[in-house]
Amino acid sequence: MIDRSSLFQPSTSLILIAEDAPDIADILCAYLARSGFRTAHAADGAQAIALHQSLKPDLVLLDVQMPRHDGWQVLSEIRHRGDTPVIMLTALDQDMDKLVGLRMGADDYVAKPFNAAEVVARVQAVLRRAGQVRSREARPxxxxxxxxxxxxxxxxxxxxxxxxxxxxxxxxxxxxxxxxxxxxxxxxxxxxxxxxxxxxxxxxxxxxxxxxxxxxxxxxxxxxxxxxxxxxxxxxxxxxx
CATH class of the missing domain: 1.10.10.10 (Winged helix-like DNA-binding domain superfamily/Winged helix DNA-binding domain)
Structure with missing residues (x-):
């Protein structure tokens, strides 16, 4: 589901939230919107892949355990397409799961339960880093x-x-x-x-x-x-x- 009211603010970054739990998605949407971000919500992995393709978000908040393609599959597809920043959201708080996500190209990793305000801060930090990397990689x-x-x-x-x-x-x-x-x-x-x-x-x-x-x-x-x-x-x- 897309927060269409926020799409009329083209100067703000668009965050795609791929999360099958509606209550968690709603909280993240509210906190991100309060910080000036536009948001879109995908309730499963297949919808996340489709919305990533059509909306080209500036960052993806990606849950691992989702129906119709889990987060690892979605991350792999996103990385095949390009370098959209991705923060993994998951209840799996094991070091090996974190290593897998980072090795597959995730930019950050947040374990549930999390503080929504901290997630917003991490989104802002990853977007800043991504902007710096893109400016460097614009050079051949x-x-x-x-x-x-x-x-x-x-x-x-x-x-x-x-x-x-x-x-x-x-x-x-x-x-x-x-x-x-x-x-x-x-x-x-x-x-x-x-x-x-x-x-x-x-x-x-x-x-x-x-x-x-x-x-x-x-x-x-x-x-x-x-x-x-x-x-x-x-x-x-x-x-x-």
């Missing part, structure tokens, strides 16, 4: 011969004074952008699978296939052995130190 990523423009999703590679613009698939672009962002880091197949491949891909060996195709395209330009496989660990960009 650069490492070695690679220049990756995240907004236009184009890659330019300078070799011997010539600039090449390879034709990459969406997954190949995601992989290369990941490596260029952290050129010295070794990424596990599980990390690349979760962060770079389309929703529904569940086999880690699928990562190897995409890496192989990306490597062939880079080799055709004269760049050998990139991305570099690191035995028993995963892959890194492979720039010479």
């Amino acid at each position: 990523l650069q490492a070695g011969p690679f220049r990756v423009d995240l907004e236009s999703r184009e890659v330019a590679i300078q070799i011997d004074g010539a600039v090449h613009v390879p034709e990459l698939t969406a997954t190949e672009f995601n992989l290369l952008a990941c490596f260029v962002r952290s050129p010295r880091r070794v990424f596990s197949r599980a990390e690349l699978l979760l962060g770079c491949l389309p929703e529904g891909h569940t086999l880690e060996r699928t990562v190897d296939s995409h890496i192989s195709k990306l490597r062939k395209k880079l080799e055709s330009l004269g760049l050998q052995g990139m991305p570099l496989g690191v035995r028993s660990l995963g892959y890194r960009l492979g720039l010479e130190p």
Whole structure:
């Protein structure tokens, strides 16, 4: 359900509350509205995915235990689409659950029962951080011969004074952008699978296939052995130190 009265305030951030308990959703809507936010409410996971697609909210408050797709599934879909900030709301107060959420790309984690005023403060803090990150990432990523423009999703590679613009698939672009962002880091197949491949891909060996195709395209330009496989660990960009 959308709080339509608040949608006439275009200057305020829109918060999507994905929560199947109406009383909790109502409290969060009231506290957020009191702080000047617009709100929309999804009562299950499927509706959360649909509203995220249609409304493009500035942040999602996401419950884990929901019908028709749980919070983990919704978070995975949101991360596949982009970088919308997500705060997980859940009755699960276990360290492992927090780690899973953060590793899947959640920006913060609040265990129930919670203080609604604290949730609003966390929303404000995450939105501030997200604004700072977006301003930094508006600049292209650069490492070695690679220049990756995240907004236009184009890659330019300078070799011997010539600039090449390879034709990459969406997954190949995601992989290369990941490596260029952290050129010295070794990424596990599980990390690349979760962060770079389309929703529904569940086999880690699928990562190897995409890496192989990306490597062939880079080799055709004269760049050998990139991305570099690191035995028993995963892959890194492979720039010479």
